[in-house]
Amino acid sequence: MLHRLRAQALTFPLTGRRSERAALGAHAAAARAGRGTAVLISGPSGSGKTRFLEEFRAEETARRTTVLHATCTRDTTPYGALRTLLATLDPAHDGEAPPQPAAHPARAALAPGSGAPAHQVLHALHRLVAHLMTDRPLALVLDDAGHCDEASLRGLEYLLRRARRLPLLVVLAHGTGSAPATRTALTELTTRHAAATVRLGPLTDDDTAALVRHAFTAPADPSFAPLLAAAAGGNPRILTRVLRTLHAEGTAPDAAGAHRAEEICTALTAPYVRRVLAGRPAWTRDVATAAAVLGDAAPDHVAALAGVAPALAATALAELCDAGLLTPGALHFTTEATRAAVLATLEPPALTRLRTKAALLLDDAGRPAREVADQVLLLPGPLAPWMAATLREAADRAAGDGAHKAAAGYLHRLLDAEPDDVSVRAELARLRAGFSPTEALPLLEEALTQATCVRTRAVIAAQYGLTCLAVRRGPAATTVLTGTLHALREHLGPQAGPADRELTAHLESVLLLAATAERTTLATARRHAATTPAPHGDTPAQRQQLAMLATLTALDGRHADRAVDQARRALRTPGGAPGGWAPLAAALPLALADETDDALDALEKVLSYAQECGEPRVYAQVLTARALILHRTGALPDAMTDARTATGLVAEEPRCARMSEPVIALATVLADRGEADRAEQLLAGLDARSLKRSVMEHPLHLMARAQARRGLGDHEGALDLLLACGDFLAGSGVGNPVLHPWWLHAVCLLSGMDRTDEARRIAEAAQEPARAWGTARALGLAGLARGATTPGEEGLALLTEAVTTLAGSPARADHARATHLLGKALLAAGDQRGAREHLRTAVALARQCGALALARAARSRLLAAGGRMGKITGSRTDMLTRTERKVAGLAGLGASNREIAEALFVTVRTVEMHLTSAYRKLAVGDRAGLAAVLWPALPGGATPSPARDALRAAR
Structure with missing residues (x-):
């Protein structure tokens, strides 16, 4: 359902413009204390002066201040503004107004055609004001004071001269976008009485968000308010009109609504810009267009481009700031729509001439190549030779700064002017490959077609191969790289020099990389490796x-x-x-x-x-690889951190699009941590079809899905996925048993399903590959599989040997799994004591790794064996016994072993035993480490009061 605007009129929340309201409130307080004060409220058209004054009047009335207000018009009749002020004394306007007869003399003197001399009018006015201030302070508020008649301004100045010790406040609001009709009188009043100025700048992002919340009945999209604020430049009038237009159209405050809001802002800005510039001298318009062309340039460059004196340009820039076109203190326009509206006042030929002049001016001034190139980018038609050279230099500088998109923009313009330049096309493709590989591939294919030099073609082919990997087009890359490598070798012959040998080696390495990526080309990679x-x-x-x-x-x-x-x-x-x-x-x-x-x-x-060079895709790849290695070693918390970071990059960084491996790595860790449902949700969001050819990702994906299915209790589904993983690896010719040990997981599942013969066949098939690879992990896993399928004492011996072997490997999680299986087998054989010993160790090992699913399974069997242990949660202290927790707590507080022994009424030797066990289970090496684990969330090193009490008792 679309969000709907509230039916009431759109007004600013009273929480907006806090600093400006505070400043005006301070001056009002000074006036109420008996010091006559004048305040000038300034701001460009649409800055919300009228609404600001309305809020101020409401606040002062609530403080029992008599407030007279008027809005000045272009009527220059003498005392017209003062007459309007006195009209608000009518009881129809204010039920608490003083008796009307007190205003008669002043009204009579101020009446048109009264003929009263000026001193008589001012004296009558002063008597009235003094009378009004008898009981409470008085505030005279004039909006649009720039249109106020001169006689009224001189009357206000007269009152301020006689109110130095009276509670009088004069507030004048003046728009900075136009010159006052009575500049002299207004200037005299504000300068003679040191009027304070409160400038209403653009609304802040918080103010805009408050306005959006006030306007819509339902929460807006988080991106809506910031985009609206930027598009409107914080102009309250434009913001309000935009919201009303969106309401009339039934547009929701979401991302699409923000785009529509930008269009409305542009349409509203252009007429205002035209009105401002139409009332200015020609030289002011020239300065405005020069500033719009140059952007954030120095004032002297703006003056030179506009063809006016620097002093005159400074005056024009100040006027443009007052009009709300430029941001005060800077030379950039309040919004891009404002800048575009200024440029739209020029005809296309005139704008082209001005941009060309700007490029020459900046180049002659020695400005950086990128500043000059930004002007050249916008010029139509062919480029002068110096412009092409500038674009090349700007592209090199941008690429060196890591601004690849900007560099690609310069080269794209250069390629438009020089479409036959292969080097430009290839370099543009290389840059685009970093943030949009799909767009880079057509450029590389065109460059390969255009290239006539075999060496150039080899360089482009290597880039083509690396780019294809990002979009899963390994076979296409393998075909191109194979043909190019053959042509390069034929061309170079046996007497190739060092540079040519390096180029050949680079092309061969990329070919091996591309061909290894997919199942259909892995055999090609093997053939090349065999002959290299x-x-x-x-x-x-x-x-x-x-x-x-x-x-x-x-x-x-x-x-x-x-x-x-x-x-x-x-x-x-x-x-x-x-x-x-x-x-x-x-x-x-x-x-x-x-x-x-x-x-x-x-x-x-x-x-x-990758961090230094700003390469998010490489960064995500490395984090994923590290997460998988850490997972293999059993460091699941660290693996989780890396996998989550990499997955976040995939979601937020366009250059990491189409990357699936970070998500698979995160799901793998989640499944082992007992969060199978979250793992399955992550994997469901992947395009499984795009992974089916990948030698690395597809088996990993199948393994992760199998672990999630097993965690959810679907053992048949998990087994099918594991067998599919084995078939894929066998069909691809991948023989390493520890790359994806599907066979071990399948053996454990089949054993638990009483399908021992099938489990034994898979275990036996894994023995030879494990012996061939020969690492401790491979041999330990193979022994574990055999032990799980071998009954009796022989099976227990095999499991015991597997535990010992894996203890000497970096695979801590596999060591925990083997210890669990040994404890399970001992329990089945009736050895409850041995089972409890190994199951308790399995819980500790699994908990240290963060493998909560395994830890919970081992605890369940420990309880079945007659052991005792609390529930497994996310805390590392779950594995401690009650006594170990007490000992560790006191040690973490700094108590000595003897003090702990006295507090708990045990021997020092017993304390040492429990403390050693706690160190081992929590994987820490000192008392500070114990404190960090036991009380990680308490601020300032605080400790729970029971622990402090125990330490106090010990001492």
Whole structure:
């Protein structure tokens, strides 16, 4: 249902313009205290002066101040404004007004045609005002004082001269957009009596939001008020008219409504700008158009472009500020609509000449290339040679500053003028690939068609391959890269120089990267890897080759030592430089080979580089890779943090669009933390069809879905997904058993479903790949699968060996899982004591990892074995026994072991035992660590009173 405006008239909430109201209130308080005061309220047309005065009058009336008010017109009849003021003494206007006869002498003297001399009129007026101030203060309020007749202004000045110790306040409101009809009289009054000035600037964003809330019956979209404020420039009149128009149209205050509001603001702004400029001298209009063309330029540049003297330009700029076109204290227009309206006063040929003159002026003045290029961008037709050179320089500067969109804009204009320039097209495509890969691909394809030099074509093909990866077009990239690489090798021959060898290595590395991404091209990557000798790794391209060779070796799953050697050589960069995307590719084989620290160090280098260079897509990729590695090691809280950050980038940053892996990583962690429903919701939002060819993402997606299904109790559905993952990996030729250990999860599911024969077949099939890869994790998982499918003492021995093996690996979560399965098997064999020991350890290990689902399952079996343990929640202290919690609490407060022993009536040795156990379970190393875990949310290091009382008793 559309949001509807309230039926009542749109008015500003009384909470707006707090600072201006406070300033005027301070002057009113001074007047009420007996000091005659004058205040000038100024602001451009539409700034809300009338509404501001209405609120002020209401406030002063509530304070028992007599308020006389009038709005001046262009009537220059002497004393016309004062007569209007006295008219408000009529009881019809104010039930508490003084008796009307007191105003008779003044009214008679002020009457048109009375013929009374000026001194008699002023004396009568003073007597009336003195009479009105007998009982309470008096406020005389004149709106549109710029139209006030001179005689009335001189009468007010006369009153102020005789009210230095009287409670009189004179408030004059004057629009800054037009010159006063009686400039001299108004200036004398305000200067002679040191009138304070309260300037009504644009409404703040908060004021605009308050107006929107007041106008609409239902909450507006969060983006509506900020966009409306920017479009209207904070002008109250425009804001009110926009809201009324939206109401008449039935437009809702949402994102679409904000767009419509911008259109209305533009339509309302143009007539006002034309009226302001129409009443100004020609040189003022020239300054206005020069300022609109130059934007935030220096005043001397505006003067030079307008062709007027600097002093005259300064006067014109001040008038434009007073009129509300320019922001005071700056040389930029209040809104883009205002600037566009000023430029619209020029005919297109005249505007083109002015922009050309502006570009030359800025270039001659030595301004930065981007300032000059911003003018050139808007010029139609062909470009002069110096303009083309300026656009190239501006693009280089913008790209160096990380402003890729701006750089692409300069190159796009250059390409319009020079469509046959392959280098410009290729560079434009490279820049666009960073924020819109889909738009970059056609440019690269055109550049490949245009390129006649084989080396140029190779450079473009490499960029094409990297861009295709972002939009899941690996096969297309593989085809182009294969053909280009063949042509390059034929052209160069065996005697290629160092630069050509580096170009060839770069093209080969990109080919390996693109071909490895999808199932249909993975065989192509393997063939190229088999025929490519491993390079030394002396150059960036060679390191990229080594990283991809390490990845392919790891996917093959048979030579862990070779994969580690290749990956480490890929990371040997001079000076610690990140070395392109090589560290990101090298991290995977290192992690699969249990070299976790090296993998994380490699990712940290790329992460720092991505932060410094403003590469959100690379940043998200690295965070996702780190989240997956941390998940493998059992550091689920840290993995959760990285996955959430990466997922947030995917949702907010256009350059991260089409990235699915961060969402899959987050769902994987959530499922292991016992939040299967949230994991399933995340995965349901992905386009599963687009992932089905991906060697990395599709199996990961299937595994995450299986974990979520299992957590929701759908074991059959989970099993189907795990088997599909195994079929995909086998069909792709991926033989590494620890990349996606679907087989272990399938074995555990089948064992729990009493389908032991099927479980045993899968477990047996996994033994050879695990021995071939040979890492502690691979061997431990393989032993775990065999133990889970082997009955009796032999099975227990296999499970015990698996626990020992995994304890020596970085896979802490797998160690916890193995310990849980051993405890479960012991419980089934009737060894309740042994079961309790291992199940309690499993809970502790799983809780340290943050694997809450596993911790809860182990606790359930611990209770079945006769053990005792509180419920598993999100707190790390769940794994502590009651005594351990007491001991840890006192230790965290700084109590010594002896003090704790005396407080709890136990031996020091017992305290040491419980404290050691608490350290191990909470994964901390000292008393400060205990305090941080036990009371993380208490401010200022506060501790619960029972703990303080216990410590006090101990001492």
